[in-house]
Amino acid sequence: MNAELLQLAQQMPKAELHLHIEGSLEPEMVFRLAERNGVRLNYPNVNSLRAAYAFNNLQEFLDIYYTGMSVLRTEEDFYELTWAYLKRVHQDHVVHVEMFFDSQVHLERGIPLDVQIGGIRRALQEGKEQLGISSKLILSFLRHLSEAQAFETLKLAQPFLDQLDGFGLDSSELGHPPEKFARVFARCKELGFKITAHAGEEGPPDYVAQALNLLQVDRIDHGNHSLDDPALVQRLTDEGKTLTVCPLSNLKLRVVKHMDQHPILTMLHQGLKATINSDDPAYFGGYVNDNYSALLEHLPITREDLYQLSRNSFDGAWISEEEKTTYLHELNRVFGSTMNGDIRHF
Numbered sequence: 058m059n060a061e062l063l064q065l066a067q068q069m070p071k072a073e074l075h076l077h078i079e080g081s082l083e084p085e086m087v088f089r090l091a092e093r094n095g096v097r098l099n100y101p102n103v104n105s106l107r108a109a110y111a112f113n114n115l116q117e118f119l120d121i122y123y124t125g126m127s128v129l130r131t132e133e134d135f136y137e138l139t140w141a142y143l144k145r146v147h148q149d150h151v152v153h154v155e156m157f158f159d160s161q162v163h164l165e166r167g168i169p170l171d172v173q174i175g176g177i178r179r180a181l182q183e184g185k186e187q188l189g190i191s192s193k194l195i196l197s198f199l200r201h202l203s204e205a206q207a208f209e210t211l212k213l214a215q216p217f218l219d220q221l222d223g224f225g226l227d228s229s230e231l232g233h234p235p236e237k238f239a240r241v242f243a244r245c246k247e248l249g250f251k252i253t254a255h256a257g258e259e260g261p262p263d264y265v266a267q268a269l270n271l272l273q274v275d276r277i278d279h280g281n282h283s284l285d286d287p288a289l290v291q292r293l294t295d296e297g298k299t300l301t302v303c304p305l306s307n308l309k310l311r312v313v314k315h316m317d318q319h320p321i322l323t324m325l326h327q328g329l330k331a332t333i334n335s336d337d338p339a340y341f342g343g344y345v346n347d348n349y350s351a352l353l354e355h356l357p358i359t360r361e362d363l364y365q366l367s368r369n370s371f372d373g374a375w376i377s378e379e380e381k382t383t384y385l386h387e388l389n390r391v392f393g394s395t396m397n398g399d400i401r402h403f
């Protein structure tokens with residue numbers, strides 16, 4: 058692997074746009090919080106829990122992921138989880154993050170929204186003040202639950218809408234097409250929120266088209282199977298839709314067989330606005346820079362590709378043009394402001 062490119066990938070500023078905060082719950086923290094909260098675990102120790110992180114598909118992962126988060130009970134737990142993630146990705150030069158939280162899993166366990174959002178928001182505030190990381194918070198609806206349950210959650214979220222920046226759709230994709238939630242997302246749009254949806258991770262290209270047509274998404278999470286439909290690729294390119302791609306997740310959930318078959322370069326070469334993200338870093342073998350290292354190890358990624366990936370992450374972020382310009386200046390500074398002799402202007 059080219060050491061210079063690896064260093065550049067690690068040191069360039071980047072936004073992470075696809076991160077489930079509960080997916081950053083490391084086994085060590087699972088055990089610490091289980092002990093503190095008196096939660097009984099089915100694993101005797103950290104190593105046995107980590108050994109269970111071997112998945113054949115999305116559902117096998119989700120079953121373990123939803124169980125793991127049962128140790129989160131108090132505002133302090135949500136705060137510590139989020140703060141640990143921010144401190145960790147500060148080392149990866151993440152300067153902006155847009156994170157999901159799976160509110161419905163916690164609500165089902167009797168943990169109210171003020172506890173969830175209060176803890177996460179407190180850490181995000183400190184992340185801004187102490188680490189200079191800006192952030193957005195996205196409430197993600199679980200697609201294996203019903204439309205009525207999503208509406209009920211939206212109602213419960215009413216007092217907290219000023220603390221949310223967008224709504225997402227995640228969980229078991231196959232059999233739960235975006236159309237199931239068209240009316241919920243129409244309401245979120247009416248309320249002025251940004252929208253994103255997991256689509257085309259395991260599901261067909263039609264689910265991506267539905268997310269565009271029926272949910273009016275601002276981004277697509279994953280989107281790998283868009284590549285199966287050239288007309289859809291053309292549309293995503295024409296509309297400049299950002300795809301939040303997650304290479305290590307794709308490998309661990311067998312969306313790709315091997316990292317040398319990952320379609321990230323195909324996506325970039327077809328003009329798709331692909332970005333690199335970690336999804337659930339505690340479960341998939343690493344944070345955002347680990348995703349870059351894995352790609353660099355197995356694919357002929359160039360300096361220009363790295364630049365484009367970082368640039369796409371800021372372009373796709375739900376931030377103002379002024380903020381984008383500030384981050385792009387910083388990106389240019391790290392790249393020495395010249396590439397192939399061209400000076401890039403923004």
Ligand code: ADE
Pocket residue numbers: 077080115227228229255258306336337
């Ligand atoms: N929830 C957490 N990670 C997810 C993923 N990769 N796909 C769907 N739902 C998820």
Ligand code: ZN
Pocket residue numbers: 075077227255278336
């Ligand atoms: Zn995800």
